[in-house]
Structure formats: C-alpha cells, structure tokens
Amino acid sequence: MKNRRVSLADYVYAKLEEAILSERYQPGQALTELAVSQELKVSRTPVREAFRRLQQEGYLKESVKGSLVVETTARDMMDIYEIRLRTEGLATRWAAERVTDQGLAEILETIELQEFYTSKEDPTHIQEQDDHFHRLIFKHCGSPVLGDMLTALHRRIQRYRRDSVASQARAGEAAREHRAIYEALARRDAGAAEKLALEHVKKAREHIGAEEGHGIDPR
Amino acid sequence: MKNRRVSLADYVYAKLEEAILSERYQPGQALTELAVSQELKVSRTPVREAFRRLQQEGYLKESVKGSLVVETTARDMMDIYEIRLRTEGLATRWAAERVTDQGLAEILETIELQEFYTSKEDPTHIQEQDDHFHRLIFKHCGSPVLGDMLTALHRRIQRYRRDSVASQARAGEAAREHRAIYEALARRDAGAAEKLALEHVKKAREHIGAEEGHGIDPR
C-alpha cells in the first residue's frame, strides 16, 4: 500500500492513538510533549504534530498543564449510535450500488476470518475483523465524506464495542448479520443492504446498552 | 471568551482556512510550507501545524510537491446534504429539549440580524448570520459529537451555500424558516423543531441543486 516510509510523527500518532483507545492512557491523564518525546525517543517536533492531530480528532484537549486524554463517555457513545442509526444504512446502500467485485472479495475474506475467529472464541481477532468489515463498507460506499466520518465515529467507540463483541453470543449474531449484509451487497440489492445494516446497528446498540446500563443518563 | 492570545499556528490556520473557503486559494493549487511562512512572515513551525490540521480536516492533501488544496466537489456537497438530511433534524430536536434561555436569546439575536441584512440585501452578512444560526443550533444541541460533526460539514459546503444565499428570494425564505425553527425551540417543541429543520435542509438542497444542475453526476 504505502511505500513511503512512515514519518516519526505518524509513528507517534499511531502509538498514542493506540494507547488511548486501549485505555493504557486513561481519560483525564495528562500528557506532556516532553514526556512523550522522551518515552518514544524522538524530539518534540513529531510529538507536537501528533498532539495536534489527536486534538483535532477529539482524543486530546489542551489544558494548563499538558494535554488531557479525553474520555468518550457513555453518553457520547449513545450519541454516536444515534448518528450511525441515521447514516450507516445510507453508506451500505451506496456500497451496494457501487462496490466492485474486488471490493466484494475483500469483504468476503474478512467475514470468513471473522467466522473463523468466532468459532475459535478469540475476541481480539474477532473485533479486529469486525472493525475491518465496517471499514471496508465505508471505503466502498463511494463517498469519502460519509466514509471518513463513519470511520472516525467507529474508532471513538472502539472500547465499548470491544466489551460487546467479547460476548460470544453477540459475536455469533454479528457474524451472521455481516454475512447477510454481504449477500445483499453481492446481489447489488441496495434496499436490503440498507435495511440489514440498520438492523445490525440497532442490535449492536441494544446489546451495548444492556451492558452499559443505559437507563441512567450520565451527562 | 478566550483570553489567551492566539498562537501563530492558530492564526495561520485561520488565514489558510479562510483563503481556501473563499477560493482565493483555488482547488488544485499547491502550497508549500516555505511560501506560506514567507507570505505570513512566520517560521515554518506554525505553518506546519496549520497544514497538518488542514490535512486532517480534508482541506489539504499531501502531494509530491507541496500540499494541494482539495476541492469539495459538487458530488461531495450532495453527499453532505444527504447526511444533513438524516442528522440535522436530530440536532435540532435535541436543541429543543436542551437549549437554555440564554441560548435562545443568542439564536434570536442572530435571526434578527439575518432579517435585517436580508432587508438590506447584503449577501455577505446574510450568509454570516445564516452560518451563525446553524452553528448555534449545533452548539446548543448538547452533543459535542453531533455538533462538531455538523459544524465541520457546514464549513465544507460554505462556498456552495454562499452562491445559494446570494439569491434574494431564497434569502427571504431561509430567514422565515429560521424564525419558525426558533419558535419551535422556544416552545420546546422537539417534534416541530425536528420537522422544520428537516424541511429547511430539503429546501436548501433543492435550491442549490437547481443552481448547480444536479442532473449530472460529476463523479
């Protein structure tokens, strides 16, 4: 894919994003440019670039002393599900209308891997493939605007989804729903694809809501 | 609001964003860090930060020689309207449920200004207030996730909206629609607010579609 050697700034960005999403850096924790640059053995310059990008994405926010890791609250997560409920069906519809045969092959491959890991009850790899499935749909929907937007939203709720997919029962359901969506895409059946995607998001939200105790609005 | 003096990086970012949105820097044009730093009489460091943020936002993309100004195509614009059709009603509904009296006062003020400039047929200030109205709704919807997302989408189609609002007939309609939305907010009538906002976006899209010749898909 990218033959260009990644810059240190990209490297730092990836490291920090990973650390934040995996919660090794906890919400509220302060990061200073100097501390990160020493930890990763680079100068402050690439660290600054990474900080700025993370701030723009909403993962970090400036504060008097260093930059704070921003929490994606349960409330933010529910908002994101509301947005996904209204837009992910559209992305899937467009994907059905526009996906290439090669794109379909990519999607099928990730589904088969997901099914394999589901049978092995391997949560880490299940989520990896689950994420990948959605990213592929977004990539093949033919709209960078919508695709990039949904990809970013997906990232932000990764930790909530991780807990959810870890449930073996839900993992099996999710894999079956993905395959149904794939089949609609392969038939170029836009209506079915949209409907199935909407249902899929609804189910995912219900499942997460149940785990998170969504009765309480923690705003 | 912000008592902190803006950094040069913020200044450069604002300058470049303005230049791109106003099309003083045209799509496809290459900008180099050195050229911009000399033009604005600052070092490359703040320029680099601004570049990175603009790249993250999708206004610039890296290329072999400098960074290219990215065009928001008519196609992107139509995609953005599709997204707005599905989400802006939600934001307005939430605003009706959550806006404070002070927020309502802010919104009313911008509407009155918009009406004033409409009566004066002053397109620049009309759009300024039109933008401001929408940003206020997004700010008061109580969801940073949804609000920031819609604000960014709005920005990206600014130039298309500019051409549209310049039409005096549409400007009057838009002002009336804004007032109707405001009144629904003031009554805390979430259902009406959502419906009116949806109608407003639909009308705006139709009007822009007519101007742009949306029959042709220029992808």
Added chain:
DNA sequence: TCATGCATCATTGTATACATTAATACATTG
C-alpha cells in the same frame, strides 16, 4: 537525437535552542 547519469535544487522531516507564559513556592514586609 535520444538516453543516461550526475549535479542541483526544492521541499519536507527532525532536532534543538531559545522565548514566553503561567503556576508554584517561598521569602519579605506591613
């Protein structure tokens, strides 16, 4: 004339030094 190789230059990537700012703690003074 055309291809090849080399020098040059433009541009970005990285490190580092210095400037600035704001918070903190401590001492001095009334």
Added chain:
DNA sequence: CAATGTATTAATGTATACAATGATGCATGA
C-alpha cells in the same frame, strides 16, 4: 499572620539549522 512580590520551574510556542529525499534539468556520449 496575612498579603504581596519574586524566583523557580515546568510547559508550550517559535525560529532555525541541518538531514534526507526525490524531482528537475543539463551535459555527455552513443
């Protein structure tokens, strides 16, 4: 003892020097 001023320090902001890379143009030779 309280208030105020000041030195210290920790952090970011900015400029600049240098490195690395890849494009460009030109000269040379077949």
